[in-house]
Amino acid sequence: DHPHAPKKTKTTAPVSAFRKSLGNEKGLVNSWNEWDTLEEIIVGIADKAVIPPKEPAFEMKVKDSGKIHMLEGTGYRTEQSIKMANDQLNYFVELLEGEGVVVRRPDVVDFNVPVKTPDWEVPRMNTSACPRDLLLTLGNEVIEATMSWRSRFFEYRPYRGILKDYMKRDPCMLWTCAPKPLMADNLYRSDYPTDYSAKNKELVRNYIYLTSEEEPIFDAADIMRFGKDIFVHMGFTTNEFGFEWLRRHCASRGMRAHMLHFPDDLCPFHCDATFVPLRPYLALENPARPMEPFERRIFEENDWKLITAAQPNTMEMPALSQCSPWLCMNVLSLSEKVIFCEETEKEMMNLFNDYGFDTIPVPFRNVFEFGGSFHCVTTDIRRRGKKQSYFK
């Protein structure tokens, strides 16, 4: 009864319609790994996508793909390429729906607009074709990643409608935004060589990347989910500070985060063409990007078998694709028995068949220039299983 204590008033405020409506669909968001039976997913769209602008973090990537002329591109991708990509995305959606999977699509957002913050400005943005790069589902939680390129700073916009809807319908859903980075000049090493020289090799071998440790950054596509454990691919799009944010966040949820390095990859960038779990105790690795031997130990000690991906069908990538031919590994599991694969990747499908999987071949090469293949263009919302531990 302090004299300055606020007066106790009896509130008569009505419970809002929003609060009242909560609780209809419990457990709508629930996905702990990459292989349990898929029930609901977001699939990206190619509409209004642009050629990403020149910026420090992008330059090395397009050099890797031999597509340096992309940096000269301006504005939208062509109407024809957008239509061709959307046709293949829509066909993939039909297949998913035919398998009983609920599919959500992002809102169409115009990416051909300049973005300015107090620290920088870019003439346009990127794409909503790749929700996997932005959204990380850990059980009942969807995390919006920090992102690492300036052109992707606002990439959450096409997904806000979907996330609000999940939040309204699923009373257990957690919606988290990782700290937005400033992405000021000191996040990018201006003296970093991008010529694939011996110096590049030495830097990557020492885990020094084009992005610095100025602030936490990560792209969600650098994370592979194995139930209670997640593995985080370190490189140009995820730094140690970003890993530390993820590690502490996971610890607060009774989970564990582990780093992975692939020092032969001169432009390490997203895990899903490098190391991909297929089912409990079986994962696919990229023969051109071996994992550090000391990091393999946790898999060996826990009876995981790591199988080597087949060579890509072709090393030729579609014009304006900034991805590597290892998109042949960028598959999506419908369950721990069935995998969606690009229809031309026969060797990869044979490999999966040898290990007891059924494969669903899907034409998808027209999507590649929008940022990836099946794993990149999706984000799991619900898979049937629960959190389990596959590591002692």
Ligand code: ABU
């Ligand atoms: N976003 C996946 C691309 C990875 C790669 O180019 O190898």
